[in-house]
Amino acid sequence: MALVLLAAPLLTGLIRKVKARLQRRRGASVLQPYRDLRRLLGKEVVLADNASWLFRTAPYLIFAFTWVAASLVPTFATGLLFSWTGDLIAIIALLGAARFLLALAGMDVGTSFGGIGASREVMIASLAEPAMLMVILSLALIAGSTQLSTIAQFMLSPAAGLRVSLALALVAFVVVAIAENARIPVDNPATHLELTMVHEAMVLEYSGRHLAMIELAASLKLLLMISAIACIFFPFGLVIGASEAGRYFVGLGAYALKLAVAGTLLGIFEMSIAKMRVFRVPNLLGGALMLALLATLLLFVSVGL
Amino acid sequence: MGISFDVAHMLAGLMVLAGLMMLYQDRLYPLLHVLALQAALLALSVGWQAHLQAAPHLYITAAIALLFKAAFIPWALRRMVFRLGIHREIESVVGIGPTMLAGMALVALSLEVMLPITAQADPVARQDIALALSIVLIGLLLMVSRRNAVSQVVGFLAIDNGISLAATGAQGMPLVVEISVAFSILVAFIVIGVFLFRIRERFDTVDVAALDRFRGEQP
Numbered sequence: 001m002a003l004v005l006l007a008a009p010l011l012t013g014l015i016r017k018v019k020a021r022l023q024r025r026r027g028a029s030v031l032q033p034y035r036d037l038r039r040l041l042g043k044e045v046v047l048a049d050n051a052s053w054l055f056r057t058a059p060y061l062i063f064a065f066t067w068v069a070a071s072l073v074p075t076f077a078t079g080l081l082f083s084w085t086g087d088l089i090a091i092i093a094l095l096g097a098a099r100f101l102l103a104l105a106g107m108d109v110g111t112s113f114g115g116i117g118a119s120r121e122v123m124i125a126s127l128a129e130p131a132m133l134m135v136i137l138s139l140a141l142i143a144g145s146t147q148l149s150t151i152a153q154f155m156l157s158p159a160a161g162l163r164v165s166l167a168l169a170l171v172a173f174v175v176v177a178i179a180e181n182a183r184i185p186v187d188n189p190a191t192h193l194e195l196t197m198v199h200e201a202m203v204l205e206y207s208g209r210h211l212a213m214i215e216l217a218a219s220l221k222l223l224l225m226i227s228a229i230a231c232i233f234f235p236f237g238l239v240i241g242a243s244e245a246g247r248y249f250v251g252l253g254a255y256a257l258k259l260a261v262a263g264t265l266l267g268i269f270e271m272s273i274a275k276m277r278v279f280r281v282p283n284l285l286g287g288a289l290m291l292a293l294l295a296t297l298l299l300f301v302s303v304g305l
Numbered sequence: 306m307g308i309s310f311d312v313a314h315m316l317a318g319l320m321v322l323a324g325l326m327m328l329y330q331d332r333l334y335p336l337l338h339v340l341a342l343q344a345a346l347l348a349l350s351v352g353w354q355a356h357l358q359a360a361p362h363l364y365i366t367a368a369i370a371l372l373f374k375a376a377f378i379p380w381a382l383r384r385m386v387f388r389l390g391i392h393r394e395i396e397s398v399v400g401i402g403p404t405m406l407a408g409m410a411l412v413a414l415s416l417e418v419m420l421p422i423t424a425q426a427d428p429v430a431r432q433d434i435a436l437a438l439s440i441v442l443i444g445l446l447l448m449v450s451r452r453n454a455v456s457q458v459v460g461f462l463a464i465d466n467g468i469s470l471a472a473t474g475a476q477g478m479p480l481v482v483e484i485s486v487a488f489s490i491l492v493a494f495i496v497i498g499v500f501l502f503r504i505r506e507r508f509d510t511v512d513v514a515a516l517d518r519f520r521g522e523q524p
Contacts, residue, residue: 163311163314163315164314164315164318164319165318167315168318168322282402283329283401283402286401286402286405287329287405290325290329290405290408290409291322293409294318294321294322294325294409294412297409297412297413297416298314298318298321300416301314301318301416301420301432301435301436302310302311302314302432
């Protein structure tokens with residue numbers, strides 16, 4: 001649990017660094033998110049006059065939900081503290097709860113930006129979640145379980161074979177992860193341009209330690225998605241069950257490597273494409289839903305024969 | 306069920322995916338690229354069948370698919386689009402979302418229909434035939450859901466890709482049949498090309514709705 005908390009800002013810092021280097025800027029240090037968080041934690045909170053208790057409690061709840069969800073994912077070993085409950089549907093439910101709170105908090109103060117952000121976020125979520133569930137369904141059909149550690153174990157065994165459904169599910173999962181984390185084709189995390197922002201619009205009214213909680217939760221969510229993708233589709237080096245200490249170090253190293261590769265790829269990907277119009281986002285997510293549906297349908301062919 | 310089935314399944318599945326990508330495209334040039342991609346996948350799939358069935362003549366079929374369907378026809382269509390000077394954006398009759406859903410429903414339908422009735426056949430041929438039917442149905446859907454005549458031609462060629470996949474999945478398809486099919490496609494292509502230019506000359510558009518208006522079927 002502590003590992004994901006410590007690693008999440010580093011991943012965000014790495015992505016920012018990669019993007020800055022690609023723009024021929026030197027960029028802030030990869031440790032900059034930690035400094036930001038420390039500074040935000042030390043600052044006083046400015047609250048709007050009409051902010052209710054919901055506005056003040058939401059950041060902590062969002063952070064707690066996301067943290068629990070992130071610690072359910074087997075990062076470098078399957079036998080971790082919480083992995084026995086590491087069920088994909090539970091993780092989606094936790095993230096959904098966090099998103100619900102964030103949307104409520106965005107609307108609570110009554111500024112127009114918060115409302116816009118909340119309505120867009122819910123629109124994206126209502127499209128992304130069916131796609132996510134279809135991906136989970138196809139994975140469950142292949143591996144026979146929605147338990148993340150069981151899926152990882154199955155993927156490591158030679159029974160996984162060569163399946164087109166897995167490739168389709170991977171693409172769909174990546175699209176959904178990008179949409180859920182408000183990364184570039186769907187939302188730009190580095191802008192405050194009112195026409196386009198989604199996530200930033202909802203958290204516009206937050207300051208001080210509340211903002212720190214929300215930023216940390218956003219980093220954690222990104223780490224969660226990357227860990228889940230790494231655990232399901234690239235489970236190399238994952239320690240299965242109890243093992244000696246040496247294997248755990250290999251697993252940790254592999255996990256750090258996977259995070260670094262994923263962060264760099266995400267940075268390059270974000271630099272190479274432009275932000276999408278909000279009205280085009282349903283098409284993108286519809287494509288993800290279609291891919292996941294197709295993966296499930298093709299599974300009926302390959303399993304049914 | 307070994308690697309031979311998995312590779313055949315993957316290639317056929319990717320062809321279905323390419324068919325759905327065609328439904329997703331709303332511009333002409335990417336549509337032609339996806340058509341070329343689908344034909345290249347067809348060539349790979351036929352080549353894999355040739356390897357499985359140890360049938361050298363299927364390699365010739367694969368070569369025909371690669372040269373003719375994946376290279377020549379998309380190139381010719383591209384030139385045609387360029388010379389017609391038409392809009393690159395395709396007006397579809399209904400939106401992309403419903404069309405995609407209809408495409409998925411067609412894939413499900415064809416699996417539902419074909420898997421039970423081919424119960425005795427060899428698994429590779431079974432899945433090839435089932436997925437080929439869904440490619441054919443997606444091609445038909447592409448033809449009915451687009452107004453632009455060029456994209457209707459693309460739908461027609463997608464149907465041909467599906468039929469070729471089904472034919473090579475069944476064992477013992479003679480080379481002469483494949484060559485005659487290829488030539489009939491070529492003839493159809495030339496005829497359609499001539500028609501396209503005639504339509505364009507007369508109506509200044511390749512939107513087939515203009516034909517309906519000309520016949521007085523629509524207000």
